[in-house]
Amino acid sequence: MGLRLRPVDTSFYVLLTESAQHLIRGASLLAEMLADGADHDDVARRMREAEHQADETTHAIVKKVNSTFVTPFDREDIYSLASGLDDVMDMMDEVVDMILLYEVKLLPAELSAQVEVLQRCAELTADAMPNLQSMQSQSLEEYWIEVNRLENAGDKNHRRTIAKLFSGEFKTIEVLKLKDIVEGLEEAIDAFEKVANTVEQIAVKES
Template identity: 70%
Template structure:
């Protein structure tokens, strides 16, 4: 459009980038927790701190929207983006938290596939956030996240089929299902982030 009336307040882009970086950390803690001999309690504690840091960033974004007269894009879209980034973190924390709380034993190996998807999504999201400033080269990002969510969904379904195949007792199924559901919800939440960015890009173009 050549000329923009709205003065660009870079703080928002920086805050969204910070928010996405918390997700990179969260996803890497999930990868750690799956490793043999991982100290789940200690990792859960670090996840809790990461989640608190992410909360702070979300609050900073909300406070800034409320106190800023001219925002770089629609207020509603800023809220949506901040809260969908926050949702990802909540689901990632929930997954580790439940592993500790339910005192589950061995985790099905397929969880590694779900976590790989989350790591890729987190990296892509963190890389794309600074590009919100120019609204350029974002299409590839959201297409790839949608593709990854699809891969994650297939892994999720394979795990469900395994859980219900008769080799796990019902109580173990209940525990494990809550955990893989949390991971699947984290992947879905990454897709919501990508869709929100698509919406914003389309409006601003």
């Protein structure tokens, strides 16, 4: 039996995957919130629950990083990943909260396109987390390239949506509300890109 200089503690990958799976749930609740006839109070309540569960996973990762002597990759990088994933959830929760609190009546169709980008990013991220263990550099590379591509598409859609809000079609006070919501969606997409960039940095270091 050989010596393993760096024993692999697989629970980190399990927890990071769990954290990314909360984001699939969050993005799906966001899609529900945008649907016609959605019960905003009920969806917001379930989003709050999902956000609390995501918080617990984040705390479990941080606690594990602090109490583990040899981590599978840099302590700081695990911390970045955990807080990066948590940031996505916080932004999605904030958007749901804004839709509830601002009592927005009409949500333009452009918002759904952004939520679809978020759902796709969440799936890709959850699929990528277990690949950190095997450092399957090719599949990890496909993941971060695709998330960057999605972020670019989301950015273009974002600018067009803001231009539409400014077109004169909406009351100015509604423009203000919708602009906050639209910017929240874009920040959530940016937060996914940041996670992908962290994964890229880890993969480059470990290769």
